[in-house]
Amino acid sequence: MESTILLVRHASHPLLGRTLCGRMPGVSLDDAGRAQAARLGARIAARAPAAIHTSPLERARETADLLAEACGCPVLPCDGLNEIDFGAWSGQDFPALADDPRWTTWNEARATSRPPGGESMVEAQVRVVAALDGLRRRHPGRVVVAVSHADVIKAAILWAVGASLDAYHRIEIGPAGVSALALRDGGATLLSMNEGLA
Template identity: 60%
Template sequence: MRMATTILLVRHAAHPLLGKVLCGRMAGVELDGAGRDQAARLGTRIAVRKPDALFTSSLSRARDTAQAIADASGLVVQPCEALDEIDFGDWTGARFDDLEGDPRWVRWNGERAKSCPPGGEPMQQAQSRVVAGIHQMKTSYPHGTVVAVSHADIIKAALLWCIGLTLDAHMRFDIDPASSSALVLWDGGGRLMWMNEGVTA
């Protein structure tokens, strides 16, 4: 039997600015009550899978979600820069309603493979770093299960890489708060096992 690593890609739970503000790498974006409840239920579900390691983005909303998983599974939370949110540069902290009239925002959402947030990070660069991080997890846990707590666009970038689609296809599916998606990777290959499984499913 070939050795394989299961990577559970988990989006952080809900926070008060969700759907209103492009938070990006803003500091101090904490889970709200609904988010803490989501994270606790998510932790219980993930603990059943008996994961071997738990990594997280450095941002508060991801760390708090990861801590709920750690509390349920007995794991130690390990920071991983590869899982950090895209740097949205000048757009960080902007309201989505205000961005709608910006032609750069329209281009960013239609051409993720080529465009870049003003003063920020191209999604292609973000994809390269998260894929490199996933490969490192696979190397460290060649027949284990690893939980990686991150952000919607970063998870989308990883999934699109696995299934061989361009970043321009990022709008074809959603990654909801407190959802999990799973990749199974082995030397020379991998597959998507599930995507956007929510805590209420």
């Protein structure tokens, strides 16, 4: 049976665009992010989701909690929605990473490279696709919200459309952006991508 998965990127936080946060702890939403999530909750409530599943990281959990206030449905942790493990790069500012040739390789060849001591995008894609299929099976025929992170959402979308992970840079997933997949046995259809709050 087909289910609709609403892939939601966490809302904004103070380090956005400055630091590769990865899985570092203590990254919480800022006031703008909390306002984004509250506005998004009102929109998502109209879809009557069965549940909100979330990455375990603070910025995703806080987004999920604000969505749940509007939707009146439970928030459930899902490790498969976690951010990519960026290993030694976690917590580094982007200007510092620009001098690392491995960072250049990572951004030019996502299908074949890996962060130092971290997780490849292929591994992240396998993980998130398995998690989404689990949500489909858990909530057959329903709308489900999955709060995650930009690169993880990109990996899921690229899987759904049958594109290489090297095409990740052709997709923009903004803070509190929503993308929708229809999942069924054996595949998925991309219904929408990076819908903002306008």
